Amino acid sequence: LGVRSSHNFPSVWGQPARSLSRGSSRMMLSIDEEIDFATLGETGDTEPVGVLLLSVGAPETPDDVEEYLYNVFCDPEILTLPPAISWLFKRPLAWFIAKSRARDAKEAMKSIGGVSPQLQTIQAQAEAMKDALADRGIDGRVYIATRYWHPFAEEAVKQIVADGLNKLVIVPLYPQFSLSTSGSALRVLERMLYSEPGFPAKSSVVPAWYNRPGYLSAMCELIIQSMRTLPEGAVARAHILFTAQGLPRKYVDDLGDPYEEQIERSVALLHEALSAQGFSNNHSLAYQGQFGPERLRWIGPAADDEIRRLARQGVEEVVMVPISYVFEHMGTLNEMDREFASLARSCGITSFVRVPTLGTNPAFIGALATVVAEALPDLSRPSMQQINAGNPVSLNMVNEYTRLYTKDQLQLVPQEQPWGFTEQAEVVNGRLAMAAITVSIALSADPTLKAVVAMYRAARGMDPA
Numbered sequence: 001l002g003v004r005s006s007h008n009f010p011s012v013w014g015q016p017a018r019s020l021s022r023g024s025s026r027m028m029l030s031i032d033e034e035i036d037f038a039t040l041g042e043t044g045d046t047e048p049v050g051v052l053l054l055s056v057g058a059p060e061t062p063d064d065v066e067e068y069l070y071n072v073f074c075d076p077e078i079l080t081l082p083p084a085i086s087w088l089f090k091r092p093l094a095w096f097i098a099k100s101r102a103r104d105a106k107e108a109m110k111s112i113g114g115v116s117p118q119l120q121t122i123q124a125q126a127e128a129m130k131d132a133l134a135d136r137g138i139d140g141r142v143y144i145a146t147r148y149w150h151p152f153a154e155e156a157v158k159q160i161v162a163d164g165l166n167k168l169v170i171v172p173l174y175p176q177f178s179l180s181t182s183g184s185a186l187r188v189l190e191r192m193l194y195s196e197p198g199f200p201a202k203s204s205v206v207p208a209w210y211n212r213p214g215y216l217s218a219m220c221e222l223i224i225q226s227m228r229t230l231p232e233g234a235v236a237r238a239h240i241l242f243t244a245q246g247l248p249r250k251y252v253d254d255l256g257d258p259y260e261e262q263i264e265r266s267v268a269l270l271h272e273a274l275s276a277q278g279f280s281n282n283h284s285l286a287y288q289g290q291f292g293p294e295r296l297r298w299i300g301p302a303a304d305d306e307i308r309r310l311a312r313q314g315v316e317e318v319v320m321v322p323i324s325y326v327f328e329h330m331g332t333l334n335e336m337d338r339e340f341a342s343l344a345r346s347c348g349i350t351s352f353v354r355v356p357t358l359g360t361n362p363a364f365i366g367a368l369a370t371v372v373a374e375a376l377p378d379l380s381r382p383s384m385q386q387i388n389a390g391n392p393v394s395l396n397m398v399n400e401y402t403r404l405y406t407k408d409q410l411q412l413v414p415q416e417q418p419w420g421f422t423e424q425a426e427v428v429n430g431r432l433a434m435a436a437i438t439v440s441i442a443l444s445a446d447p448t449l450k451a452v453v454a455m456y457r458a459a460r461g462m463d464p465a
């Protein structure tokens with residue numbers, strides 16, 4: 001990279017961010033620390049670097065909703081069935097849930113104007129990232145992959161391979177890691193690492209970046225801007241309600257998903273940063289987006305319950321801060337701006353302000369570009385492909401790889417085929433249904449067939465009935 005650049009983060013803390021962390025702080029940087037980009041990459045290396053931004057994606061129009069939801073519920077990270085029945089029931093069940101949820105989701109989408117802004121924002125973020133990387137002396141080629149809609153990972157990786165890139169940094173667009181979002185998308189990419197010839201030989205992932213100074217200071221700036229829209233006397237009284245996407249508790253309890261802990265750390269870091277700026281308001285954390293009959297078995301409290309609780313306590317001004325999203329989508333535009341805003345009004349909360357998501361905020365995009373720059377030294381580690389090619393590695397590396405790449409994870413899972421939505425799939429499903437009906441009618445009516453079945457069953461020692 002060979003470029004020396006000092007990046008000045010706006011100082012929102014009087015102390016290094018490191019001391020704000022509750023647990024391991026290996027990833028944290030002091031806000032006052034000067035980043036020396038020359039030591040981050042390989043000096044003199046002008047090779048282009050691929051940057052792959054990951055997100056779950058969104059249906060673009062209401063017509064896409066059913067197929068999108070089908071893709072969501074086909075994801076084993078979202079809907080997990082016992083392996084013995086999964087192969088038979090997974091797709092019909094995903095299809096059934098998608099069908100039954102589609103009406104509400106379509107309505108929600110229509111209520112925000114019939115289009116999701118998500119992909120457009122991510123495209124703008126990718127463009128801005130390219131420039132921010134260039135500012136850091138990195139020739140970055142930025143790609144987008146979304147888990148449940150176009151562009152799928154397969155499309156992005158095909159393009160990366162076609163562009164002949166040798167280096168790739170993967171950055172999920174979720175500040176906090178969850179198995180259900182970043183984890184699911186990374187699993188798909190991991191399979192492609194082994195199955196896709198030409199997958200960049202050197203790749204690295206930044207699973208979470210909620211604690212990066214640039215991200216935190218950009219969030220602080222947005223929160224403070226929103227607070228200042230309140231009537232002057234109300235600013236100090238306002239309650240800051242941090243909200244994050246909800247998660248069924250079993251992810252945390254049974255699978256060790258670090259999401260809840262990272263969300264709590266994010267809130268602690270943001271509160272510290274805001275306090276350092278003179279905004280030490282009362283605050284709390286709640287989760288949104290729960291659905292299904294098991295609402296109580298999600299991490300909590302639920303945002304709507306929290307709004308009611310605040311109102312009962314006499315809180316009149318609420319500033320709601322979405323901390324798990326960096327782009328507007330249905331959860332912000334519909335659930336927060338419509339449902340929560342109207343609930344707050346009906347409970348007697350007089351001022352309800354929702355902080356916008358970061359989008360292409362320059363400080364935030366700069367922070368993401370720094371995340372990429374910091375990942376570059378990791379790219380010099382040997383990849384699995386190099387190990388497979390017989391190159392020597394350190395013992396430490398062996399331990400790491402054997403821990404991360406178990407036999408189970410190497411299993412290749414074919415891409416889901418649509419079930420029940422495309423024209424072709426409808427034809428296949430229709431034919432299968434017709435065949436099933438024909439066979440059952442034939443079996444109950446045709447004496448020849450009945451005799452054949454009886455003979456077959458007798459030959460196999462089965463009950464002739």
Ligand SMILES: C=CC1=C(C)c2cc3[nH]c(cc4nc(cc5[nH]c(cc1n2)c(C)c5CCC(=O)O)C(CCC(=O)O)=C4C)c(C)c3C=C
Nearest residue numbers: 056057058072078118178180181245246247248324329330
């Ligand atoms: C059990 C199901 C789900 C879990 C767990 C989950 C976690 C999770 N999701 C996001 C962010 C987004 N999810 C989005 C859509 C979406 N997610 C689920 C289910 C789970 N998500 C469904 C069924 C859907 C479809 C839409 C809906 O019915 O709500 C989206 C896109 C929304 C849009 O723009 O339209 C985002 C973004 C996070 C961060 C997360 C982690 C805990």
Ligand SMILES: [Fe+2]
Nearest residue numbers: 056180245289
């Ligand atoms: Fe989701």
